[in-house]
Amino acid sequence: MKTNQSFFLLTALLLSAGVYAMDSNEKFTTLDHDNNGFITQDEAGADSVLAVTFKKWDKDKNGRLSKEEYNEYHNEI
Numbered sequence: 842m843k844t845n846q847s848f849f850l851l852t853a854l855l856l857s858a859g860v861y862a863m864d865s866n867e868k869f870t871t872l873d874h875d876n877n878g879f880i881t882q883d884e885a886g887a888d889s890v891l892a893v894t895f896k897k898w899d900k901d902k903n904g905r906l907s908k909e910e911y912n913e914y915h916n917e918i
C-alpha cells in the first residue's frame with residue numbers, strides 16, 4: 842500500500858514538473874496561433890515579457906519572430 846502511494850506521488854510530481862519544463866519548441870507552437878512558423882507582435886501578447894521586448898528579439902526587423910529568434914529570447918529568460 843505504502844509503495845503504491847509513493848509511486849502515485851512520484852508520478853504526480855513528474856507530471857507537474859513536465860508542465861513547467863515546456864521546451865522552447867512547445868512554447869513557440871503555443872504562441873504561434875496561426876501556425877505560420879512566426880510569432881507576430883499580436884501573438885507575442887500572450888507572453889507579457891516577450892510582448893514588451895519583442896523588438897529586441899526581432900533581429901532582422903521583419904516584424905515577426907522566427908523560431909531561431911524566439912529561441913534566443915527563450916534561452917535568456
Ligand SMILES: [Ca+2]
Nearest residue numbers: 873875877879
Ligand atoms: Ca504566427
Ligand SMILES: [Ca+2]
Nearest residue numbers: 899903905906
Ligand atoms: Ca524576425
